[in-house]
Amino acid sequence: xxxxxxxxxxxxxxxxxxxxxxxxxxxxxxxxxxxxxxxxxxxxxxxxxxxxxxxxxxxxxxxxxxxxxxxxxxxxxxxxxxxxxxxxxxxxxxxxxxxxxxxxxxxxxxxxxxxxxxxxxxxxxxxxxxxxxxxxxxxxxxxxxxxxxxxxxxxxxxxxxxxxxxxxxxxxxxxxxxxxxxxxxxxxxxxxxxxxxxxxxxxxxxxxxxxxxxxxxxxxxxxxxxxxxxxxxxxxxxxxxxxxxxxxxxxxxxxxxxxxxxxxxxxxxxxxxxxxxxxxxxxxxxxxxxxxxxxxxxxxxxxxxxxxxxxxxxxxxxxxx
Numbered sequence: 001x002x003x004x005x006x007x008x009x010x011x012x013x014x015x016x017x018x019x020x021x022x023x024x025x026x027x028x029x030x031x032x033x034x035x036x037x038x039x040x041x042x043x044x045x046x047x048x049x050x051x052x053x054x055x056x057x058x059x060x061x062x063x064x065x066x067x068x069x070x071x072x073x074x075x076x077x078x079x080x081x082x083x084x085x086x087x088x089x090x091x092x093x094x095x096x097x098x099x100x101x102x103x104x105x106x107x108x109x110x111x112x113x114x115x116x117x118x119x120x121x122x123x124x125x126x127x128x129x130x131x132x133x134x135x136x137x138x139x140x141x142x143x144x145x146x147x148x149x150x151x152x153x154x155x156x157x158x159x160x161x162x163x164x165x166x167x168x169x170x171x172x173x174x175x176x177x178x179x180x181x182x183x184x185x186x187x188x189x190x191x192x193x194x195x196x197x198x199x200x201x202x203x204x205x206x207x208x209x210x211x212x213x214x215x216x217x218x219x220x221x222x223x224x225x226x227x228x229x230x231x232x233x234x235x236x237x238x239x240x241x242x243x244x245x246x247x248x249x250x251x252x253x254x255x256x257x258x259x260x261x262x263x264x265x266x267x268x269x270x271x272x273x274x275x276x277x278x279x280x281x282x283x284x285x286x287x288x289x290x291x292x293x294x295x296x297x298x299x300x301x302x303x304x305x306x307x308x309x310x311x312x313x314x315x316x317x318x319x320x321x
Contacts, residue, residue: 072099198260
């Protein structure tokens with residue numbers, strides 16, 4: 001199968017493209033800044049191609065030539081401090097209009113299957129654990145744009161012969177991780193006391209290896225078309241337990257200070273980190289049984305495996321800084 005992967009040089013794409021090639025697919029890896037995904041041993045099954053900024057005018061025609069499937073990873077991601085004067089408009093330009101443009105050209109190119117990486121963010125303030133049949137209630141521009149993209153894709157691909165599959169992952173971690181997860185790696189590395197002793201939340205996560213596996217299954221399974229899947233590692237974890245697991249792999253001992261959650265929240269707002277409150281203190285869990293039942297997919301890698309790989313990458317990065 002010839003597969004166009006957008007956002008191929010991102011954290012997920014770096015894992016997905018080689019995995020697809022290993023499974024025998026020909027991969028067209030689209031990225032804005034072309035680079036080999038493995039400079040020491042380039043894979044002849046992966047063709048790296050340059051694409052301009054993704055939006056309503058992007059031309060995908062050349063990259064879609066001969067493609068059997070599309071995996072759309074590229075997106076404008078969630079930001080705690082969005083520099084755009086109108087964050088929703090900025091997210092819509094890439095995540096909605098850019099996705100629509102790609103889908104319309106994929107239909108014209110007679111692509112057979114379109115796998116869209118959405119986000120658990122579309123569920124927003126809905127009840128947990130999230131389930132696919134829940135009414136989406138996104139709370140931020142990123143979640144709104146991802147939901148609108150899902151809805152647009154369903155309309156564009158309806159009765160066209162293009163088989164649509166949607167995946168909604170929670171926080172994705174792995175080599176190359178940024179944002180709050182990388183900050184947590186740094187805090188654990190320092191070995192300082194962490195104010196998480198009174199946090200008893202639960203959070204669903206997914207490592208890049210597991211997500212790449214799920215995407216691969218969605219590309220080929222005959223029962224995947226028309227489905228939306230919530231997907232995770234299947235091991236919910238609290239913030240303090242996650243920090244302890246990371247610290248253990250770093251051979252660090254950390255103390256969890258029992259700071260009352262209300263006080264910790266106030267402290268975060270005082271230092272300008274209020275946007276981290278929900279991620280550190282709150283719960284975010286999903287029910288991953290649907291993808292198990294329909295596609296017989298189960299995460300091949302444990303949370304422990306994913307953390308080990310992430311910590312090893314982080315420590316190598318720190319040595320080279």
